[in-house]
Amino acid sequence: MNPSNEEQKISLPQYFVLQMMVFGAISFHLYPWLVLQSTAQSYWIPILIWMLLGLLGAWLFSRVLALHKGKDAYTIAKRVLGWPGVILFIVPLLWFMWSAMVIVVRAHSEMISMTILHSTPQWFLDGMIFIGVFLAFGGIGSIIRASVLFLLVSFPLSVGLVLLGFGDLNVNLGKPWLYTNGDFLTSPKFYTTSFVWAGYLYYAACGKYAEHPKKLWRPYTVAALCFLPLLAASVYQPALTFSPEMSRILTLPYISKMDSVSYYWLVIENLTAVFIVSSILYLFLLLALIMNCIVTAVRAVFPSWNEKLLCVLAGITAYAAIRLIPSWEWIERAVEWDTALRLYLMYGFPIAVLAKSFISNKMRSRQ
Amino acid sequence: MSRRAARCLGIICLLLFLPGCWDVKDVDNRLLETAIGIEPAGGDRVRVWMRFPLSQSQDGAHKEFFVIKQEGGTVIEAIDQLRLRLPKSLDMSQNQSIFLDQALAKKGFMPYLEFTIRDRTVPLDSLIAITTGGMESIFERPNPTGELSGIYTKLFFERYGGGTSQKNVVSLWEIFRGYYDPLEECLVPVLVTDPETIFRVAGNAFFKNDAMIGMIxxxxxxxxxxxxxxxxxxxxxxxxxxxxxxxxxxxxxxxxxxxxxxxxxxxxxxxxxxxxxxxxxxxxxxxxxxxxxxxxxxxxxxxxxxxxxxxxxxxxxxxxxxxxxxxxxxxxxxxxxxxxxxxxxxxxxxxxxxxxxxxxxxxxxxxxx
CATH class of the missing domain: 3.30.300.210 (Nutrient germinant receptor protein C, domain 3)
Known part of the structure; x- marks a missing residue:
């Protein structure tokens, strides 16, 4: 359908935009809650640790993509590891992406109905997944073009909201600032926060359009650095306003923080609505990107299957699954359960592929 | 060409969903409440007061505001009972201030106010104050300086209006912080009725957990x-x-x-x-x-x-x-x-x-x- 995609090239700034959308869509809902739950000491330490681990993962992953330039991660896995690669990598990745899509859509529709659209039925809000399907029809090219446009609207909004949140802060509530006893290492919530930094996995399909796949960790790094202040603010602003003890009992600490913002000169009363609008823009693009990844993954195994039909199929199955999720608590738990699989995909898989290719190269040179 | 037209039509149909007005209640079909009062009504029951500003077009009786009170086992139950008596949809999203009777503050405010943080019915930046001597004089009397109901209390306390250092201004979320954070307690203004204006600050109540234990x-x-x-x-x-x-x-x-x-x-x-x-x-x-x-x-x-x-x-x-x-x-x-x-x-x-x-x-x- 999109022959232009075949010879398409994606520049590093465009990868950066894609990664920004990924960060925007997954940062603000569960992340602050998880970090606040994971430790009673300095919060920036667990935040920074995972960011650095995320950079390491992105670097490994870009190495994998560089093994065969112009091929997506699935084809590379298939070539290097053979059919075991399909089972060990493509199947878990498919499951991971599909479940990420389900969770993120449901989390947003819960958020919307908790905050602004109380009377709109959930089944209708969950339908926003089909906007992602629609966007994915256009292929990666149109996803990127739309991302650039959406980012111009939503990122300034996110930054503005964070800046507005700097009122009413009490620095003493963040103490101790420079101390940790490592209590987060024993908390499963700490490992769960890795979901925010797993964004580079979505390069799996579109990574093949890169001129230098080796450099793909760079756009990820720049996007991570751009979002680090926002992520830190989403954790620290509720903690410094409401006290960590109170933030821990809030389902969505960052949204409650925005509810508490009040300035005499501020014309907009409902900052939460502005926040939701900006995060939905991120969400649409993330959905389209995931859909694209899923379709490419399936087609790596069954090349003859129709792209659009697969998109629709992924959308319908995800929608059905979204409707089956019983509660918000379940979403929190699902993200936690996903941790082992996510860590495997983030580090285990790239290391396995790199090791295998290293060994076979050695053996070839010996022969 | 016809395929293109069909696609355009499809997109236009989708646009219809964009306004997001599903089961929406128009502003003129809502009663926007601006002040809530909660006082004891004997036993474990509470009485909830609400004051609604009325726009000029509705003033059959030349009233600028409308006051209603309702008893109930809990605050939410009383609000639910209120809705049985109101002609329009009750909207609490524009609430500006919450008054809590001293007797309830001494018992502990959490059972009466917890709903505000659990559900986004009332804005978290509403002002909170403790009152003595009943809600009637606060709710039933017109504002002496002519402001809309709700705005009066806001202006009274906020630093951009009539606020001074002695009028300690406290938002709803701040009292929850005082409750959940073991390392601090909250200080909430106590109002008494004033014959000329509606109320004056008599002092500030300090708390332990959620119960008022004294006043400065x-x-x-x-x-x-x-x-x-x-x-x-x-x-x-x-x-x-x-x-x-x-x-x-x-x-x-x-x-x-x-x-x-x-x-x-x-x-x-x-x-x-x-x-x-x-x-x-x-x-x-x-x-x-x-x-x-x-x-x-x-x-x-x-x-x-x-x-x-x-x-x-x-x-x-x-x-x-x-x-x-x-x-x-x-x-x-x-x-x-x-x-x-x-x-x-x-x-x-x-x-x-x-x-x-x-x-x-x-x-x-x-x-x-």
Whole structure:
């Protein structure tokens, strides 16, 4: 359908935009809650640790993509590891992406109905997944073009909201600032926060359009650095306003923080609505990107299957699954359960592929 | 071509969903409530008061507001009962202030206010105040200065309106912080009815957990404002019959743990200007500063004594001990606070004497006999 995609090239700034959308869509809902739950000491330490681990993962992953330039991660896995690669990598990745899509859509529709659209039925809000399907029809090219446009609207909004949140802060509530006893290492919530930094996995399909796949960790790094202040603010602003003890009992600490913002000169009363609008823009693009990844993954195994039909199929199955999720608590738990699989995909898989290719190269040179 | 047209039609149909007005209730079909009052109604029951401003077009009876009250087992039950009596949809999203009766505050506010943080029905930045002497005079009387209902209380407290340092302004979320954070307690204004305006500030109630356990006077609230750095720049103090305007205040707080006991040293600075010198009396600036220091230090000692006796750390000093006390010990903070050594030292400085010199002008003695 999109022959232009075949010879398409994606520049590093465009990868950066894609990664920004990924960060925007997954940062603000569960992340602050998880970090606040994971430790009673300095919060920036667990935040920074995972960011650095995320950079390491992105670097490994870009190495994998560089093994065969112009091929997506699935084809590379298939070539290097053979059919075991399909089972060990493509199947878990498919499951991971599909479940990420389900969770993120449901989390947003819960958020919307908790905050602004109380009377709109959930089944209708969950339908926003089909906007992602629609966007994915256009292929990666149109996803990127739309991302650039959406980012111009939503990122300034996110930054503005964070800046507005700097009122009413009490620095003493963040103490101790420079101390940790490592209590987060024993908390499963700490490992769960890795979901925010797993964004580079979505390069799996579109990574093949890169001129230098080796450099793909760079756009990820720049996007991570751009979002680090926002992520830190989403954790620290509720903690410094409401006290960590109170933030821990809030389902969505960052949204409650925005509810508490009040300035005499501020014309907009409902900052939460502005926040939701900006995060939905991120969400649409993330959905389209995931859909694209899923379709490419399936087609790596069954090349003859129709792209659009697969998109629709992924959308319908995800929608059905979204409707089956019983509660918000379940979403929190699902993200936690996903941790082992996510860590495997983030580090285990790239290391396995790199090791295998290293060994076979050695053996070839010996022969 | 027809395929393209079909696609366009499809997109236009999708656009219909964009406004997001599913089961929407138009503004003219809602009653927007701006003030809530909660008072006891005998036994475990509560009575909820609500005041709705009415727009000019609806004034059949030339009323500017409409008041309704309803009893119930819980606040939410009473609100639900209210809806059985209202002609339009009840909308609490524009609420500006919540009044809680003193009797309920003494029992503990959580059972009455918890719904506000659980559900986004009431904005978290609503003002909260404790009232004595019933809700009727607050809700039934028209605003003497003509503001819309709800705005009146907001203006009364907020610093951009009639707020002063002695009117401690507290948002709804702040009292929840006082409740959930073991290292601090909240300080909520107490209102009594006033014959000319609607109410006046009688003092500020301090809490332990969610129960009101005592009250400090408006003058004593100044100490709270100085220590927490919330002082607004216009506050009058009287010493030696001279009126001084406090322009600015700052507080350096030094905290330490010694032998398992907190030691807190507060060094506050005030800069002032002379407002009114009782004519005929000439006092040196140093003398005036010293008497202000003495006056406020004595007052501070009283406030610390009262709050330490009741184990209520209204200043949030405990937050400064985060990291110095292990988190598992946070719950013991009220005890630690009551045993803490608190030193309060004030340095005040008379910056200037306004547009008039305080010194008596020096006139050359006349040579005329």
């Amino acid at each position: 006077s408006p003058e004593e609230t100044l100490i709270y404002e100085i220590v927490t750095g919330k002082m607004s720049p216009f506050e009058i103090e009287t010493a030696d019959k001279m009126n001084l305007k406090i322009l600015d205040s700052s507080a350096d707080i030094d905290t330490d743990m010694k032998n398992g006991k907190p030691v807190i040293r507060i060094h506050a600075k005030l800069s002032m200007t002379l407002m009114d010198s009782a004519r005929g009396i000439d006092i040196k600036a140093e003398h005036l500063e010293a008497s202000i220091n003495r006056l406020i230090e004595q007052r501070a000692a009283t406030v610390f004594r009262i709050t330490q006796a009741q184990e209520s750390d209204i200043f949030g000093l405990g937050n400064r001990f985060r990291g110095k006390v292990p988190p598992s010990q946070y719950d013991r903070w009220p005890k630690l606070y009551s045993a803490a050594t608190l030193e309060f030292k004030l340095d005040s400085e008379l910056k200037n004497t306004g547009l008039q010199l305080r010194r008596r002008p020096f006139i050359n003695p006349s040579n005329e006999k």
